[in-house]
Amino acid sequence: MDSRSEVRPLAVLWKGVLLFLLVNLLVAAFPPESGTSVSLYNRLFAGRERLPFGETPAQSYNLSLFDLEAMFASHLIAGGPKPAQEYRVILIGDSSVWGTLLRPEETLAGRLNALNLTLCGREARFYNLGYPSLSLTKDLLLLDAAMRYDPDRIIWLTTLESFPLEVQLTSPLVAHNASRLDALMARYDLPFDPADPALERPSLWERTLIGRRRAIADRFRLQAYGVLWSATGVDQAYPLDYPRAQTELEADLSFHGFRPGELQEADLAFEVLEAGFVAAGDTPVLLVNEPMLISRGENSDLRYNFFYPRWAYDDYRQWLAQRAERLGWDYLDLWDLLPDPVHYTNSAIHLTPQAEAVLAETLVPAISQMPCP
Amino acid sequence: MTLTSILILIGLAACLGLLGRSRWRLLLLLAVSALAVYALQPALPVRFLDFWLPTATLALTVLGWALTAPPEQRLWRTNGPAAAVLAGVVLLLGLTRLFGLDLPAVGRPPRFLPILLAVTAVAVVTFLLVRLGRARRLWLALGIVFLLVLFLLLKSSPLTALVSAWLRTLNGQSAGLASPLDIRWLGFSYLAFRLLHTFRDRQSGRLPPVSLAEYAVYAIFFPALTAGPIDRIERFVADLRHPRPLDSQGWLEAGRRLTLGLFKKFVLADALGLIALSPANALQVHSAGWAWVLLYAYSFQLYFDFAGYTDMAIGLGRLMGIQLPENFNAPYLKPNLTQFWNNWHMTLTQWMRAYVFNPLTRALRSAGRPLPTAVIILAGQVSTMVLIGLWHGVTWNFAFWGLWHAFGLFVHNRWSEWARPRLTAVSVPWRMALQAGGVLLTFHYVTLGWLLFVLPDPATSWRVLSILIGGA
Amino acid sequence: MSDEVITQLTEYIAAEILKQPGRGIGPDESLLTSGLIDSFHLVDLALFVEDHFGVHLDDAELNASVFDSLNQLAALIRSRQ
Incomplete structure (x- = not known):
């Protein structure tokens, strides 16, 4: 045989390695356009009823990833243009909106949909866009991204724990979406430092295919779990037992390092909240201070619950009410709607399925009273 | 096995392959294989068990050789170095504790004295076994019974839990926490079947004379340790003595098999694994269509996982000049169940045929008052397939799985007996249609069988079956 | 000799196993x-081979992998006769 026609393994090897390196460098130098997320959800698979989040994918058929495009593309809301008879309401907030320990139909959005409301002559359809981490900036990120789905109304539920400046950028979803945050900072003049170490800025190496293998695998896994989501309707692991929300509290008066009287309005991210209202544009926003557990156990004279010393929370409520008044926001303070611990699961803000139904009923008048376009 | 451990094994195999026919090659291969037995053993909650089980693997191997070696192979001069390598590996790993070394991937060894005592005990028993005279036949039979009992203890969950409770008590650990998962003995199923094969062949006088090093490398050859294939010793040792050179052809063949295996296992099987039917998701499924998707995914995951490991084993073997036997040959594309079993986990079915089906059929066929053919066929198939089922674990579901396939094989056998003389003249299009229909039917028969294989009990399998056919 | 072995094997297989007496089987057919x-x-x-040719197949x-065609089987039989 002609020796030149023989396959030489070493040549195959080094050419393969060279091509691989070349492709990696090209991808790093010219990152592919994000925003062109191919998704099987809403086509082959049912759209998800809440944004993907999950720490135990093998049990929850769901996973946490940071690619907002892929996350939204997997959501029911991306299922197609808004039907003419639909009145679209999006719910923004933390894990209590997303629905930790709740099945999709037991969440606030699920409970509201079950009421079959008619708003402004159209069928109201509520979309759960909550996401489990406490940060107004994370809420703003999602609200801003959700505007393209043409909501008719926004309900934004929040709590003091989302306000401290120090928690704003540590939400993983914010930290891994630094370039999106840059755009938001530029648009709304937010008080953050673009060089904040909490923000993940990928190096050249991290932009190669190898460096991004985790993100690529996550996007693939999100698609794969669409099968199990469609087959089972499960998108969260439901443990049979879990530690209940604390009612016996530590005698601790501090809040994020602030001692009584030290917390100033400027230490809280009200600007981010205001930016959210700007981002909503003409779409009316209903701001809700969400219900929380009010303990009557040990040290409940000092603290309301695991999260809040009484003094800090009282200050916060006052500031929020004043600002809402001043800026003319639709604001509903439901902090003590459901004080009893029986209404909560594993945290002072995670409601039981029954309590979510009560909250939904309570919101109806405020939702119905908002102006129609 | 993780990707990293496989890449390390590929590196080691390539180095051993490059040694060519050096006289150190066999002993190095033995040392690497012995170390791999420890390195690949998963960590276990029972204290030091992840050291003792690999040690037991080596001990069983040495004792197996001592029982089967013919007189001319028992010389110390031939086998001393291999014995020294095996004892050396155990003792050196034991010494790491004295020197405070914590080896990655290897279970923490117990104190040195028990290890030394164990090695001495194995050496003494080996010495005695080698000197066995006429009692050898009895000891071989006892060895077979011993392996089968051990197999039963490890494969039957209630018994394994009892053994675990006993071991925990010995260790002063809480017996209440005992679980069958405590005793995951890496590679034991394959080791036991290799040893049984040598014992039976020694009984029938077919076993070729092999040295301790050759016997041990056959039994614990690291590419085939975790997932087979189960080679035959005469074939394996022939390759071991005359390895194929690692030339460019060798690199290409090995590279192709390894790439294919890595792709099947880590891309296809692991991706399908995300959505495959499992005991956890089986009863959460709420529609027939999706249940089929999950079941198909399991069917292909199982195949790609197992076939991928086999490809990797064959590729690793090729690097070292050893051609391991094929274990899968497009089994899902076969037109009937008989063909499927000729091409699925072939080395296990060949083993079962050689040591269960053929002897049983021969005995029944040659009996004084021969039984009807159909009865003999059914008896042979039921016993073989149920044993193949129980090899995976002693549970009702594995037994039923074996019966499912025995029944399928029997029906196919009766059908082909009936159809063979009648279907000779069918036209080509009809034949192709029959062939395609056969492939589909066989695949679905096998895939429905996996319901018994993957799920823990008959009730769950039955409920998933009812979901599949549209009941809720 | 080997032709004779193959002929006998073919007749046996066609008549007793395939139930198609007179059918031909190629010497290298799998x-x-x-x-x-x-x-x-x-x-x-195997029993037939034992009875007819006095050769034991284990x-x-x-x-x-030991034999897959008439030629291979005939060679095996011859080597043991």
């Missing part, structure tokens, strides 16, 4: 991997 002879009839074939030898 018997086992093609599924022409199943595992049960393979044992029968249970472990009844597989395609």
Whole structure:
């Protein structure tokens, strides 16, 4: 045989390695356009009823990833243009909106949909866009991204724990979406430092295919779990037992390092909240201070619950009410709607399925009273 | 096995392959294989068990050789170095504790004295076994019974839990926490079947004379340790003595098999694994269509996982000049169940045929008052397939799985007996249609069988079956 | 001699196993991997070989890696006669 026609393994090897390196460098130098997320959800698979989040994918058929495009593309809301008879309401907030320990139909959005409301002559359809981490900036990120789905109304539920400046950028979803945050900072003049170490800025190496293998695998896994989501309707692991929300509290008066009287309005991210209202544009926003557990156990004279010393929370409520008044926001303070611990699961803000139904009923008048376009 | 451990094994195999026919090659291969037995053993909650089980693997191997070696192979001069390598590996790993070394991937060894005592005990028993005279036949039979009992203890969950409770008590650990998962003995199923094969062949006088090093490398050859294939010793040792050179052809063949295996296992099987039917998701499924998707995914995951490991084993073997036997040959594309079993986990079915089906059929066929053919066929198939089922674990579901396939094989056998003389003249299009229909039917028969294989009990399998056919 | 062995084997297989007396089988045609002879009839074939040619085929030898065609089987028989 002609020796030149023989396959030489070493040549195959080094050419393969060279091509691989070349492709990696090209991808790093010219990152592919994000925003062109191919998704099987809403086509082959049912759209998800809440944004993907999950720490135990093998049990929850769901996973946490940071690619907002892929996350939204997997959501029911991306299922197609808004039907003419639909009145679209999006719910923004933390894990209590997303629905930790709740099945999709037991969440606030699920409970509201079950009421079959008619708003402004159209069928109201509520979309759960909550996401489990406490940060107004994370809420703003999602609200801003959700505007393209043409909501008719926004309900934004929040709590003091989302306000401290120090928690704003540590939400993983914010930290891994630094370039999106840059755009938001530029648009709304937010008080953050673009060089904040909490923000993940990928190096050249991290932009190669190898460096991004985790993100690529996550996007693939999100698609794969669409099968199990469609087959089972499960998108969260439901443990049979879990530690209940604390009612016996530590005698601790501090809040994020602030001692009584030290917390100033400027230490809280009200600007981010205001930016959210700007981002909503003409779409009316209903701001809700969400219900929380009010303990009557040990040290409940000092603290309301695991999260809040009484003094800090009282200050916060006052500031929020004043600002809402001043800026003319639709604001509903439901902090003590459901004080009893029986209404909560594993945290002072995670409601039981029954309590979510009560909250939904309570919101109806405020939702119905908002102006129609 | 993780990707990293496989890449390390590929590196080691390539180095051993490059040694060519050096006289150190066999002993190095033995040392690497012995170390791999420890390195690949998963960590276990029972204290030091992840050291003792690999040690037991080596001990069983040495004792197996001592029982089967013919007189001319028992010389110390031939086998001393291999014995020294095996004892050396155990003792050196034991010494790491004295020197405070914590080896990655290897279970923490117990104190040195028990290890030394164990090695001495194995050496003494080996010495005695080698000197066995006429009692050898009895000891071989006892060895077979011993392996089968051990197999039963490890494969039957209630018994394994009892053994675990006993071991925990010995260790002063809480017996209440005992679980069958405590005793995951890496590679034991394959080791036991290799040893049984040598014992039976020694009984029938077919076993070729092999040295301790050759016997041990056959039994614990690291590419085939975790997932087979189960080679035959005469074939394996022939390759071991005359390895194929690692030339460019060798690199290409090995590279192709390894790439294919890595792709099947880590891309296809692991991706399908995300959505495959499992005991956890089986009863959460709420529609027939999706249940089929999950079941198909399991069917292909199982195949790609197992076939991928086999490809990797064959590729690793090729690097070292050893051609391991094929274990899968497009089994899902076969037109009937008989063909499927000729091409699925072939080395296990060949083993079962050689040591269960053929002897049983021969005995029944040659009996004084021969039984009807159909009865003999059914008896042979039921016993073989149920044993193949129980090899995976002693549970009702594995037994039923074996019966499912025995029944399928029997029906196919009766059908082909009936159809063979009648279907000779069918036209080509009809034949192709029959062939395609056969492939589909066989695949679905096998895939429905996996319901018994993957799920823990008959009730769950039955409920998933009812979901599949549209009941809720 | 080997032709004689092959003829006898062919007649036996065609009549007793395939139930198609008179059918021809190529000397290199695959018997086992093609599924022409199943595992049960393979044992029968071994018994036939034992009776007719006085050659013992071990249970472990009844597989395609030892013989898969008439030529290979005939060669095996010859080597043991």
